[in-house]
Amino acid sequence: MPHQALFLAILNLFILEIVSQILLALTVVLVLQIVLNQYGEVPAMATVVRQSKVKKRTNLTILRQIGTIGLIVIVAGGVTLYNYVYLEGMLDDQPALISHRGVDDGNGVQNTIPALEKTAQEKPDYVEMDVHETKDQQFVVMHDDNLKHLAGVDRGVHDMTLAELTALTVPENGHSAKVASFDQYLAAAEKHHQKLLVEIKTTNEDSPQMVQHFIDKYEKRLLKNHNRIHSLSYPIVAEIKQKAPQLFVSFIVPYNITFPQTPANGYTMEATTLDSDFVGQAHGKGQTVYAWTVNDEDVMQRMLFTSVDGIITDQLSTLKEVVKENNDHPSYATRLSIYSSQLAGFNGDVEN
The missing domain is CATH 3.20.20.190 (Phosphatidylinositol (PI) phosphodiesterase)
Known part of the structure; x- marks a missing residue:
């Protein structure tokens, strides 16, 4: 079942990449929250997140929503293609x-x-x-x-x-x-x-x-x-x-x-x-x-x-x-x- 193995490998690699990026983003947010709270220049992080979400839902147009979805599809497609190329060894030069x-x-x-x-x-x-x-x-x-x-x-x-x-x-x-x-x-x-x-x-x-x-x-x-x-x-x-x-x-x-x-x-x-x-x-x-x-x-x-x-x-x-x-x-x-x-x-x- 080579095709199934390749599909599962691409999926696993995609999950690894997503998890690593999420962890990186959370780390950056946490560090920023600590720094900003230390100097008292912004409200609590939860409040900022809620206000940001409300503002985005209010201002985001249908065109922007379509553009965002399209961008996500392009990025996901690019990542999937990279994962396929990487897993198949197409990026490797024979030593x-x-x-x-x-x-x-x-x-x-x-x-x-x-x-x-x-x-x-x-x-x-x-x-x-x-x-x-x-x-x-x-x-x-x-x-x-x-x-x-x-x-x-x-x-x-x-x-x-x-x-x-x-x-x-x-x-x-x-x-x-x-x-x-x-x-x-x-x-x-x-x-x-x-x-x-x-x-x-x-x-x-x-x-x-x-x-x-x-x-x-x-x-x-x-x-x-x-x-x-x-x-x-x-x-x-x-x-x-x-x-x-x-x-x-x-x-x-x-x-x-x-x-x-x-x-x-x-x-x-x-x-x-x-x-x-x-x-x-x-x-x-x-x-x-x-x-x-x-x-x-x-x-x-x-x-x-x-x-x-x-x-x-x-x-x-x-x-x-x-x-x-x-x-x-x-x-x-x-x-x-x-x-x-x-x-x-x-x-x-x-x-x-």
């Missing part, structure tokens, strides 16, 4: 689907070329991956600044040259693969026409010229292939925007405490505290918002309704299914729940 560290459900070793090649076949909008500067001031595709967890080698990335690093084979998820230089990884992505979201990792051992080296070596290729950058380091973000303003750079923000004022093109925020208010402020400034790392279906659904511009996930195939299901069969109950939570001042966060 970019972003594979975290280039894997989908453990289909390979994170940040390696074999995993990239498998995941690229699923056609994500972006593959998110990480780069570190090496001892010889080159760039290697690696998340951690120490190799102990992934490669079993208790050495820092900055303690090894690029040649030493790319000679290593790393195991994960029942797979194994060679560590890749960024040049190798970038070439593989270009071969498969796969856009990248490059996270620039930082350590205290980074050379002072690290950002400049990165820009000199990769700016043209990144722009040509519409790749993007993000970083948890604000100095990195600011320096890139100053020296290579055409590059798209997102500032990674772990928590939603206050809206930052930065030259970044956008923000990448951990999903737990990300809400529609933050997204709305970013969009108002022409900035995008990516949510990370979203692996739970309920959180995926909430991020869709929050209108984020991209969702970073380890479960790419699951995210694609959630997006498709949302487009084909939008959840009226979930949309109503999120709308009512926003009215109540909650963001409906679900723990990751």
